[in-house]
Amino acid sequence: MPDELPTLTAEQTAERLGVKLETLYAYVARGRLGRTRTAAGSRFDPLDVEQFAASRRQRSAAAPSEERGHSDGRPLMVIETGFAHIEDGELFYRDRDAAELATSVSFDTVAHWALTGEWDALARFAADSAAVERARRVAQAMPAAATLRDRQQVAVTALAAADPLRYSLERGTVVSATESLVCGMVEVLPLPDGALTGADALGDGRDSVAARLWTRLTAHPASPGGVGVLDAALVLLLDHDLAISTLAARAAASARANPYAVVTAGLGALDSPLHGNASRAAHRMLGRILAGEHPERVIADTMVSGHGTVPGFGQVLYRGPDPRAVCLFGMLREHPVADAVVEAVDRVAATVGSRTGTHPNVDLALAAVALAFGMPDEAGEVIFATARTVGWIVHALDEYERRPLRLRPVGRYAP
Numbered sequence: 001m002p003d004e005l006p007t008l009t010a011e012q013t014a015e016r017l018g019v020k021l022e023t024l025y026a027y028v029a030r031g032r033l034g035r036t037r038t039a040a041g042s043r044f045d046p047l048d049v050e051q052f053a054a055s056r057r058q059r060s061a062a063a064p065s066e067e068r069g070h071s072d073g074r075p076l077m078v079i080e081t082g083f084a085h086i087e088d089g090e091l092f093y094r095d096r097d098a099a100e101l102a103t104s105v106s107f108d109t110v111a112h113w114a115l116t117g118e119w120d121a122l123a124r125f126a127a128d129s130a131a132v133e134r135a136r137r138v139a140q141a142m143p144a145a146a147t148l149r150d151r152q153q154v155a156v157t158a159l160a161a162a163d164p165l166r167y168s169l170e171r172g173t174v175v176s177a178t179e180s181l182v183c184g185m186v187e188v189l190p191l192p193d194g195a196l197t198g199a200d201a202l203g204d205g206r207d208s209v210a211a212r213l214w215t216r217l218t219a220h221p222a223s224p225g226g227v228g229v230l231d232a233a234l235v236l237l238l239d240h241d242l243a244i245s246t247l248a249a250r251a252a253a254s255a256r257a258n259p260y261a262v263v264t265a266g267l268g269a270l271d272s273p274l275h276g277n278a279s280r281a282a283h284r285m286l287g288r289i290l291a292g293e294h295p296e297r298v299i300a301d302t303m304v305s306g307h308g309t310v311p312g313f314g315q316v317l318y319r320g321p322d323p324r325a326v327c328l329f330g331m332l333r334e335h336p337v338a339d340a341v342v343e344a345v346d347r348v349a350a351t352v353g354s355r356t357g358t359h360p361n362v363d364l365a366l367a368a369v370a371l372a373f374g375m376p377d378e379a380g381e382v383i384f385a386t387a388r389t390v391g392w393i394v395h396a397l398d399e400y401e402r403r404p405l406r407l408r409p410v411g412r413y414a415p
Contacts, residue, residue: 005300007036007043016049016309027052046303047355050310054356079250079407083114083394084239089320091240098236099327107209107234111182111390114238115175115397125209127183131162139188148189148216149276149381153267155188156181160260167258169400174259178393181263182209185386189216210234213386217375226373229331233369233383236324236362239391241317245269245276246388246395253396254407266392270385279380282312282367289344290371295351310352312364321359328365338372 008016014024027033028042033052035042084093091098093114101110105121112123135158139151159181160166165173186209210231214222217230239246249266257265270276281302288298303310315322329345332338345368349360366380399407 005297006046006304007300008046008049008304010035010042010044012304013044013049017053046300047310047352050303050352050358051356054314054358079242079247081242081395082398084241084391086241086317089318090323091236093239098238099323102232102235102327103331105235107231107238107387110235110238111209112179114390114394115178124207125179125183127187128159128162128180131159131180132184132187134162135159135184136188140190147378147381148376149267149271149378149385151188151190152185152382152385153264153271155185156260156263156267158188159184160258163260166260169256169258171397174393174397174400177259178390181260182386182389183212185389186212186216189213189382191215192217192219209386213383217370217379217382218373220374225335226337229328229335229369229373230383232331233328233366234387236327237384237387237391239388239394240324243275243388244272246392249392250395250399251407253399254402254405256400256404257396259393259396262392262396263389266388267385270381270388276384276388277381278311278363279366279370279384280377282364283370283377283380285311286341286344286348286364286367286371287377289347290340295344295347299348299351310356310358312348312360312367313352313356314358315361318359322361322365324362325360325365328362328369329360332365332368332372335372338368341368341372344368 010021010024014021017024019027024033028035033044034048035044037043082094084091084098086092093101093110106123108123108125109119109121111125113119135155138158139146139155142150142154163177166177168174192215208227208231210227211222213234214227214230220226242250245266245268248269249262252262252265273281285298285302288301289295299310329342332342345360345364348364352358363380366383367377369375369383370377370379
């Protein structure tokens with residue numbers, strides 16, 4: 001074990017906790033948070049800081065808003081939703097256990113059901129080949145530094161421009177556009193060297209969204225089991241209460257934005273380190289451990305660079321484990337190719353859990369899936385965006401039937 005692990009400065013710790021330096025030192029004076037004095041100033045153990053942050057969140061959530069005396073940053077409105085809901089620490093889609101769906105049926109089937117209410121076990125999404133080819137040319141013109149997510153975002157605009165019915169908010173037209181859009185967002189991604197085409201991914205023409213996406217994210221030979229894990233991840237990420245990106249998408253739909261614009265709004269909010277991009281840091285953390293570095297050193301390094309957070313841990317909507325992560329880790333344990341990755345996850349989870357009491361979330365699971373099957377660190381973002389596109393449109397379809405602009409809040413001047 002290294003003699004000295006990275007620690008947080010007082011400024012980094014105050015930023016992590018969202019408080020002033022004076023408040024931080026008041027916590028120290030009252031014995032609520034420990035520190036180490038050095039010649040350069042006070043230093044704080046990042047895991048202790050994370051544990052303290054978690055305890056503050058729990059106390060804040062338990063206190064009535066009038067006692068807190070200010071907004072804690074969470075939405076003040078409650079928006080009724082008709083698809084995803086969480087009960088007793090489990091995620092459900094219209095009263096069906098999301099984890100059970102993820103391990104038994106395809107993303108195409110669940111997504112089609114989410115959009116239409118109709119169950120079709122043989123559902124397959126189809127893309128407009130001409131529109132996809134135009135979008136692909138746009139994506140190929142992007143700078144070499146463009147990420148896969150950048151290409152997806154640009155593709156949405158290109159696919160919208162090719163759709164003469166893009167402004168139609170009629171349900172059937174929106175559903176058809178969404179299914180084509182999801183396929184297009186996958187098809188515009190470049191094929192890794194040596195990868196098969198989507199239709200040949202499993203050797204029998206079963207070109208599901210997961211099979212197509214597999215060939216865009218890894219050159220590893222596809223297997224029903226491997227593609228099944230990716231398929232499950234897509235199902236589990238389809239919708240999840242009112243995440244920030246979903247709220248953005250729903251607000252756009254409230255103003256009667258067209259489906260492509262709704263997805264663009266969602267993608268904008270998703271492109272953030274505290275939401276859709278969170279799996280990238282987790283991927284890099286696990287990758288260092290797989291390369292032989294000591295877990296505690298890697299965790300400490302990662303927390304310092306992330307100002308005190310452990311990527312891939314904690315989910316505010318669950319008191320216990322994130323059921324999406326539990327499902328994906330359970331599937332990975334059945335694949336020998338994932339043994340080393342699962343072992344790294346277990347080591348990190350044991351260290352972080354014993355110190356902070358937090359559990360792995362779906363971002364850590366996405367990172368583990370990507371590493372196990374040779375996918376890049378941005379794979380989790382792409383999986384997230386592809387799946388959640390359907391969820392955003394499910395919310396948009398609901399919002400289109402409600403009073404326009406009802407989600408336009410009123411500001412309160414607070415000098």
